[in-house]
Amino acid sequence: MAQAPIQFDRASGALEGANLWERTAALALATGSKISSHFSHRGYIGCANLLRKTLPERNIAIKLNEDAVFEFPYGDGYWSKLLNRSYHYEDELELLFRHSADVDYTLIDCGANYGYWSVLVSSAPFGSHRVIAIEPSSQNFQKLANNARVNGDRFELMKCAVGAKRGSAQLSGTKHEAFSIAGEADSDGGEEVPVIALDDLIDDGKVSAEGKYLIKLDVEGVEVEAIKGGSRLLEGDSVVLCEEHGNDPDHTVSRYILEQTPLRLMVYDPRSSRLETVTELSILDRIKVSTHVGYNVFGTASVFWQNRIDALNADAARRMQ
Numbered sequence: 001m002a003q004a005p006i007q008f009d010r011a012s013g014a015l016e017g018a019n020l021w022e023r024t025a026a027l028a029l030a031t032g033s034k035i036s037s038h039f040s041h042r043g044y045i046g047c048a049n050l051l052r053k054t055l056p057e058r059n060i061a062i063k064l065n066e067d068a069v070f071e072f073p074y075g076d077g078y079w080s081k082l083l084n085r086s087y088h089y090e091d092e093l094e095l096l097f098r099h100s101a102d103v104d105y106t107l108i109d110c111g112a113n114y115g116y117w118s119v120l121v122s123s124a125p126f127g128s129h130r131v132i133a134i135e136p137s138s139q140n141f142q143k144l145a146n147n148a149r150v151n152g153d154r155f156e157l158m159k160c161a162v163g164a165k166r167g168s169a170q171l172s173g174t175k176h177e178a179f180s181i182a183g184e185a186d187s188d189g190g191e192e193v194p195v196i197a198l199d200d201l202i203d204d205g206k207v208s209a210e211g212k213y214l215i216k217l218d219v220e221g222v223e224v225e226a227i228k229g230g231s232r233l234l235e236g237d238s239v240v241l242c243e244e245h246g247n248d249p250d251h252t253v254s255r256y257i258l259e260q261t262p263l264r265l266m267v268y269d270p271r272s273s274r275l276e277t278v279t280e281l282s283i284l285d286r287i288k289v290s291t292h293v294g295y296n297v298f299g300t301a302s303v304f305w306q307n308r309i310d311a312l313n314a315d316a317a318r319r320m321q
Contacts, residue, residue, distance in 0.1 A: 005059035005071055010085055025055055025075065026083055033084035040290035045077035052076065061150070068123035069150050072114050072143065078177045079114070089116065092268035092275075092296050093216070093241060099312045101127035105237075106211060108201070109133045109155075110162045110226065111218035113140055113177060115147040118155045121214075131155035132206065134162060136171050136193040137179045160194040162217070164225040167195045173220075182221030197229025212304065213238040218294075223253045227261065227299075234263065237302040239309075243294040244284065251284045254297050263299035264306060274313040 007016040008026070015026055029048055036044040052075025060074040062082050072079045081087045088094065097107075097120065107121045112133035122131045133148070133155050135141050141159045148155055161169055161181045169181035172190035181195065198215065201207045215230070215238055217223050223242045227234065234240060240263070244253050257265045258278060265278040267287060275298060276283065288295050300306060 003056065003058040005061040006074055007061050007063070008083060009063040010082065011063070011065070013085055022055060022074065025051055029075070029080045030083040030085075033081040033087055037084070037087065040293050041081065042290070042292060044081065048075060048077035048080045059146075064120055065123055065125050067125060068119050069147075070114070070116055070119050071147055071150055078175075079116075090296060093117065094120075095268070096214070096239075096241075096275075096298070096309075096312065097121055097126055099315070100214065100308065101125070103127070103212060103308065106130040106132065106207060106213050108198070108207070108213055108215045110198075110216060111135065111220065112144055113218070114143040115155070117216060118144070119147055119151055122151065122155045128154075132158060132201070134158045134160060134196075136161035136181070136191075136195075137176065138191060140176055140179065158196075160196050161222075162198060162219055162226045162229070163195040163222055164229040165195075165197050166200055168192055169195050180220035180222070198226060198234075199230055199232045202232060207233070209233065209236055211237070212302075214241060215239065216241045218243050224256045227256065234261070234299070235301055237304050239298055239300040239302065239305045242297050242299065244288065244297045246288045246293050246295060247291040249285075251281045251288075254278065254281060254284060257297070257299045261299065262301050264301065266298040266300075266309065268296070273316045275309050 004017060006018045006022060015023060032044055032047060055075045058074050059071045061069050061071045064070055107129055109118045109131055112118055112135040115133055118131045118133040120126055121129050133144055135144050145157060148157055170190040171179050171181050171193045173179040202209050209232060217226050217240055219226050242253050244251060254265060257263050266275040267278055269276045
């Protein structure tokens with residue numbers, strides 16, 4: 001029988017259910033995150049995964065807020081940064097999600113991984129929103145389903161990839177945070193997974209074209225194809241939240257949104273603490289300072305969401321005064 005998860009409360013810092021070595025490892029993981037944060041956490045994942053090999057196989061349950069618990073294997077290099085209480089994961093997304101707590105919207109979480117955003121956005125402090133969590137990897141889906149279960153099965157699960165049209169594809173990769181249907185399959189063939197287009201959610205009765213949506217696209221190289229497959233959904237009251245990778249000097253995703261779609265393109269600018277409208281891609285040359293991390297850009301054709309983002313920016317301006 002698997003051991004009960006270690007418990008960690010982000011608000012209080014309390015760590016429960018850990019033995020002495022696991023407590024020492026927690027301190028090392030948190031300290032490593034604090035130190036490596038000064039250079040965009042470069043090297044952190046590799047070091048944490050080495051440390052993980054010395055730990056027993058069990059989960060850690062992170063209490064993100066009073067209504068959100070997020071479980072993952074203890075020592076996981078990607079998620080263990082959460083043991084550092086000053087660390088904020090994709091804070092530009094959290095800014096929009098928190099500001100939209102009072103909006104009646106659905107999160108479509110494409111590339112949900114273990115379900116971090118699905119857990120948070122469906123929690124009371126974020127507005128208890130409906131969430132559809134989409135994840136193609138069998139390995140990840142098992143952990144995603146566990147996080148749905150420990151949070152009362154309050155978000156919906158779909159095991160598939162997202163692309164330009166319905167079909168199937170080979171999923172490949174070695175890191176759980178970077179599985180992709182883009183490019184060549186692994187020599188062992190990878191995992192065959194079903195693929196849907198975002199607009200299939202309308203056709204299949206999962207969502208209404210008239211609803212309000214925040215659509216997170218963390219789909220590892222097929223963002224453009226996913227946008228192409230969601231033209232009807234994106235012409236309504238939707239915002240697409242896309243990862244723009246730091247190692248892409250051509251800004252492929254942003255370029256496509258700016259030049260090939262009717263969407264208004266925005267990016268979070270740390271200088272102004274605002275979501276700035278992108279008219280020239282050169283702004284991304286300044287913002288994308290680390291080649292090994294992703295940066296989120298936002299695209300919308302919705303007057304409703306543009307007004308909400310303008311209000312968010314106005315709040316930011318008042319806070320800076």
